[in-house]
Amino acid sequence: QQRFGFKVEAVALDSGYLTSPICKGLQSRNIFAVIAHRRFHPTQGLFPKWKFTHDAERNLYVCPAEHELQYKTTNREGYRQYASDPQHCKRCPLLNECTRSRNHRKVVTRHVWEDSKEWVRGNRLSRSGKYLYRKRKETIERSFADAKELHGFRYCRLRGLQNVREQALMTAAVQNMKKMAIHLDRLENKG
Template sequence: MVTETKETKISTTDSESGYMVRDGKPEGFFYLDHRTVDHKYNIVTDVHITPGNVHDSTPYLERLELQVKKFGFEQSLEAVALDAGYYTAAICKRLHKQKIYAVIGGRSFTPVKGLIAKWRFKYDADRNVYICPQNHELVYSTTDREGYRQYKSDPKVCAECPMLQECTRAKNKQRVLTRHVWQDSKEWVKENGRSRSGKYLYRLRYQTIERSFADAKELHGLRYCRFRGKKKVLEQALMTAICQNVKKIANHLSKQVG
């Protein structure tokens, strides 16, 4: 029996940090600052620290729920704008269920070179089947543990298809597509992003949350951790957010007085 092992890197100077590997980002041991700002005044409303190897989407729903209760947003939270890292089925489903207008950046998936992309297969919701470019059906087969439904073509039909070589390289001549059980919520989020209001909200991210992070790094020294340990790093992040908020509030009040 072969047992698979997973290598985990642990810092010898700060064991609570996490080893981060991301495209376009420096590789190493880091902490991540997950923060929320309001769109009107860019006030930081929440700060949360995780090790660098924790995915952005992991703490989101818990932090959202905390803010809703803290500020009494049960009836007043209208919309959220998030980057592509938060485009998960669970987040889309929760926001859809709570009727919070959500705009989330889309992820770009590169299809296997030489094969027909998934978007060319049309989903028929009424019949719960996919229709291939040659107008043949891929029928539902099973649902895996991650919540993805599998739709499979008929190998006998595929064997006679003129597009077989462009569709699948499977030895059994069968094409398999997957669709999450909460895919409707993900598509709802996509439609929001295509709307005029959705595009406006997503553009605001660059003026609000992205600006907030940039100011924290460039003007308040949050690019580097001054302490070791998650608790002390959180203290640094909280103090940074407080300084930013004081400046924002002072600027807003000065405009009112003037």
């Protein structure tokens, strides 16, 4: 960005990049981000996290039975923990669908940058987000195909993690240089 003056306006990424720090970084740089949905498989028979409503104003979660899960602490990884009152949960008719904990306490976690993740999810569902993600197939997935066909990435030349990593990074560097040269040529021909 600094050296060539490229202005990154938007990115489309696969689900491996759907993490709170990445979402926060993109939002703070004012880059429109679209990241594929990651399918989580909650414990069979228990409510998934989305069944619990987050109340940002009061800093708590509300369970499907309308009980409040109060904020307790934030761990070192940046996750806020919200816990239910075991006295309420003991008598709750939905207890078996909510938790299997022995002390009858449900704990829900929320990352401190979860709002950025929700912003990215909203982008994915927008009209421009859907268009951008469709373009990803034509551009990014094409890079993987070119790496295989044009840069010998179908097979690794050497053995060992370090050698394979080096080949992958060199291939990516070459592809990025080609993309930059094409982009700079287009900018020069416009002006």
